[in-house]
Amino acid sequence: MAARDLIRDVLLAPESITSLTPLDWDLLMRQGRRANLLARLAHVLNARDALDSVPSAPRQHLVSAMRITERQTIAVRHEIACIANALEGSGVPLILLKGAAYVAADLPVSVGRIFSDVDIIVPRPLLGQAESALLQHGWRGSTLSPYDQRYYRRWMHELPPMRHFRRDTTIDVHHNILPETARLSADSHALLDNVVSVPGHDRVFVLQPVDMLLHSATHLFHEGEFISALRDLFDIDGLLRHFGSRPGFWDELVRRAAAVGLSRPLYYALRVSVDLLRTEVPKDVLATASIGRPAAPLAWTMERCFALAFQPVHPSVDTAAVKAARFALYVRSHWLRMPMHLLVYHLGRKALLRTTSADTPVETARPA
Amino acid sequence: MKVGDLSPDALRRQVGEGNLLIDLAPFVARLRCDVDSAVRNLASMYAAFSVLPSDHFADFHIQVMREPGLRRWYRPQARFFFDGQPSFTPLPSDQAFAMIEWGLNWCVAAHAHQYLIIHAAVIERDGRAALLPAPPGSGKSTLCAALVHRGWRLLSDELALIDMDTGQVCGMARPVNLKNESIDVLRAFAPEAVLTPPVPDTLKGTVSLMRPPLASVQRRREPAMPAWIVLPRYTAGSPPRLVAHNRARTSLLIAEQSFNYDIQGLRGFDALCAVLDRCECLQFTYGDLDDAVRAFDALAATH
Amino acid sequence: MIAWSPNEISRFRIKDFGDDGAVVYDIASGDTHAVDALAMELLQMLMERAPRTADSISADLARLLEGETEADVVDAVDRGLAQLQRLGLVLGSAH
Numbered sequence: 001m002a003a004r005d006l007i008r009d010v011l012l013a014p015e016s017i018t019s020l021t022p023l024d025w026d027l028l029m030r031q032g033r034r035a036n037l038l039a040r041l042a043h044v045l046n047a048r049d050a051l052d053s054v055p056s057a058p059r060q061h062l063v064s065a066m067r068i069t070e071r072q073t074i075a076v077r078h079e080i081a082c083i084a085n086a087l088e089g090s091g092v093p094l095i096l097l098k099g100a101a102y103v104a105a106d107l108p109v110s111v112g113r114i115f116s117d118v119d120i121i122v123p124r125p126l127l128g129q130a131e132s133a134l135l136q137h138g139w140r141g142s143t144l145s146p147y148d149q150r151y152y153r154r155w156m157h158e159l160p161p162m163r164h165f166r167r168d169t170t171i172d173v174h175h176n177i178l179p180e181t182a183r184l185s186a187d188s189h190a191l192l193d194n195v196v197s198v199p200g201h202d203r204v205f206v207l208q209p210v211d212m213l214l215h216s217a218t219h220l221f222h223e224g225e226f227i228s229a230l231r232d233l234f235d236i237d238g239l240l241r242h243f244g245s246r247p248g249f250w251d252e253l254v255r256r257a258a259a260v261g262l263s264r265p266l267y268y269a270l271r272v273s274v275d276l277l278r279t280e281v282p283k284d285v286l287a288t289a290s291i292g293r294p295a296a297p298l299a300w301t302m303e304r305c306f307a308l309a310f311q312p313v314h315p316s317v318d319t320a321a322v323k324a325a326r327f328a329l330y331v332r333s334h335w336l337r338m339p340m341h342l343l344v345y346h347l348g349r350k351a352l353l354r355t356t357s358a359d360t361p362v363e364t365a366r367p368a
Numbered sequence: 369m370k371v372g373d374l375s376p377d378a379l380r381r382q383v384g385e386g387n388l389l390i391d392l393a394p395f396v397a398r399l400r401c402d403v404d405s406a407v408r409n410l411a412s413m414y415a416a417f418s419v420l421p422s423d424h425f426a427d428f429h430i431q432v433m434r435e436p437g438l439r440r441w442y443r444p445q446a447r448f449f450f451d452g453q454p455s456f457t458p459l460p461s462d463q464a465f466a467m468i469e470w471g472l473n474w475c476v477a478a479h480a481h482q483y484l485i486i487h488a489a490v491i492e493r494d495g496r497a498a499l500l501p502a503p504p505g506s507g508k509s510t511l512c513a514a515l516v517h518r519g520w521r522l523l524s525d526e527l528a529l530i531d532m533d534t535g536q537v538c539g540m541a542r543p544v545n546l547k548n549e550s551i552d553v554l555r556a557f558a559p560e561a562v563l564t565p566p567v568p569d570t571l572k573g574t575v576s577l578m579r580p581p582l583a584s585v586q587r588r589r590e591p592a593m594p595a596w597i598v599l600p601r602y603t604a605g606s607p608p609r610l611v612a613h614n615r616a617r618t619s620l621l622i623a624e625q626s627f628n629y630d631i632q633g634l635r636g637f638d639a640l641c642a643v644l645d646r647c648e649c650l651q652f653t654y655g656d657l658d659d660a661v662r663a664f665d666a667l668a669a670t671h
Numbered sequence: 672m673i674a675w676s677p678n679e680i681s682r683f684r685i686k687d688f689g690d691d692g693a694v695v696y697d698i699a700s701g702d703t704h705a706v707d708a709l710a711m712e713l714l715q716m717l718m719e720r721a722p723r724t725a726d727s728i729s730a731d732l733a734r735l736l737e738g739e740t741e742a743d744v745v746d747a748v749d750r751g752l753a754q755l756q757r758l759g760l761v762l763g764s765a766h
Contacts, residue, residue, distance in 0.1 A: 022425040030429065030451050033479075057396070057425045064481035071631045071701070078700050315452040616692035616705045623703050630701060634684060637696040637703060641686040 038065035043112035086137035101206040109238030217269030263292030372415030389420040398426035406464035477627035490523035496595035507602030510550035517558040522584035532639040541588035543577040606655035674722035710751040
């Protein structure tokens with residue numbers, strides 16, 4: 001069977017569900033579930049009053065997926081309130097990132113989204129206070145091995161995830177957009193200078209729209225794991241659609257990217273979003289953003305890699321080419337993070353762990 | 369066409385290729401398995417269930433496959449896959465059929481949130497259902513297996529599927545899971561019951577599955593309205609005692625025994641309250657299955 | 672002296688089972704709790720009139736429970752209020 005990105009096709013053209021066979025629905029549900037896009041599909045169909053026309057059997061899966069995301073949205077809101085409470089009086093501002101930020105800011109892209117952790121960003125000098133306030137309010141340090149702890153604290157841009165002892169929720173405390181060794185050094189301090197408060201909560205902050213986009217783009221195009229890649233790309237598409245109608249947004253986006261050193265990830269985000277999701281980006285914006293494009297041979301390779309790698313991670317679309325592209329990007333993401341000698345050690349160690357412990361479950365992506 | 373209509377060779381081939389679709393109303397499972405003992409058990413336990421054409425929509429794609437490499441010959445193992453993704457650690461391949469059963473339970477419990485799903489046995493008589501929630505090892509499966517051979521219809525021994533709009537409970541009438549001593553107890557109590565060859569040394573002890581009574585399978589599409597929540601407790605030598613159980617505590621217990629109560633949010637709470645409104649809440653202590661049959665007969669006779 | 676009041680009641684959904692107590696759903700957090708019958712009685716009293724001190728509640732309760740003195744019920748009232756407070760159903764403010 002030819003590889004078919006059915007989940008993407010249907011999300012881009014929901015009216016096409018009328019021509020789906022039972023086996024098509026079967027594949028669509030499985031791809032959608034694996035790509036964490038099932039609830040999104042449910043909401044897209046619901047918004048056009050098309051849910052009732054879905055055959056009863058697949059419809060149950062869509063309903064089921066919506067129940068999960070509805071519940072998670074409530075849980076995230078509650079978690080944000082608890083975190084705000086914990087940081088109150090600690091001198092640490094509550095700045096949300098990613099999914100939690102989308103919920104707090106009531107963005108359309110938050111609807112039908114699966115959440116796992118809450119991500120916050122804290123200025124480096126305040127990390128100790130943040131960790132302390134969280135520990136006082138019931139969060140516990142993680143159970144990573146000493147090696148992974150050191151890896152996190154030294155090379156990743158966050159503390160190891162902390163878990164709340166009673167609610168069993170996880171918080172990821174970031175202190176920079178990229179790890180310190182990144183070959184692409186970005187001025188993330190600038191991003192923190194322009195945070196905006198969330199409607200109705202003057203103590204809760206999110207990145208301003210252009211920075212939210214840049215952060216999402218940087219995260220996605222430096223990632224090594226692709227389980228959520230298509231979902232994350234839809235996030236970028238959703239953010240662009242929502243903010244794109246604001247006057248001056250596009251100009252500011254390109255200018256800001258150049259100012260903080262994120263022109264390359266912005267270029268990739270726009271290019272791939274346009275190519276794969278038919279996002280409407282003004283042509284002149286694409287042209288201007290091309291300052292971020294690398295030299296020709298590399299650009300073509302990267303773009304091809306991304307196009308392949310963004311397929312849903314599912315046996316139905318798991319060709320050799322896709323696997324190779326993903327592996328190349330996995331290595332690249334680590335290359336971007338750390339110097340070569342450490343990279344070899346880290347990758348070697350991870351491979352060793354995989355082969356000596358035959359019973360460990362398949363390594364999955366860090367939750368987005 | 370039923371599973372039992374397929375010749376052993378045809379069944380083995382079809383399920384080996386991953387083209388066996390079984391009607392497990394309200395779900396359809398597409399199964400792939402290359403472990404012979406599991407396929408034989410499948411033929412026996414699911415003989416009365418319908419097979420669907422391979423171009424039918426399937427809710428769950430599951431595979432239970434022999435582990436490759438050395439594990440094919442040395443203490444062979446099998447592993448469960450959900451839509452091609454390995455889930456759970458591999459187990460000795462004589463447990464492959466049990467893995468199919470546990471795997472199917474997991475598929476439903478983890479994905480079918482159109483229902484409020486309670487970890488409980490469900491049996492029915494005269495249109496009224498009794499829910500028997502209980503943590504593992506409380507004897508509910510043995511009690512359930514016995515009662516469905518004495519006038520009660522089996523809806524499920526593990527998963528009570530509650531329709532949150534109508535309040536009715538559905539079940540799949542799938543095989544009943546028996547462990548250790550209860551295997552022999554049940555054999556003595558209901559010699560007509562068909563059991564898979566017991567498999568020792570599983571995580572749950574020695575395990576055997578009991579074929580669901582034919583009438584239960586034939587009527588599995590009929591839901592029922594819950595009328596009783598009975599918390600069973602087996603204590604050897606204990607005389608039968610049926611007493612009222614605190615309703616608030618029963619509610620909390622049902623919520624705790626639910627796989628997806630939390631996901632359902634407020635809707636789940638309202639549905640839970642509706643179930644409680646309809647049900648008598650009872651605690652049942654017993655030491656003998658015949659006593660239990662009589663006690664449940666008496667329950668069924670009440671209005 | 673602590674004055675007790677019921678918390679914003681729209682945050683909760685309550686299913687009262689009378690003598691068996693009640694179950695309460697906290698809509699914001701998604702938590703479900705069992706509350707015993709006495710604590711439910713205290714909550715009812717506070718919903719009728721608040722803010723009130725524990726002593727005032729004990730006095731009324733003692734009257735309702737014919738034969739009990741205020742001293743008898745004060746411990747039970749304290750426990751009940753503590754339970755309600757823990758679940759976020761009532762708030763206490765110092766006077």
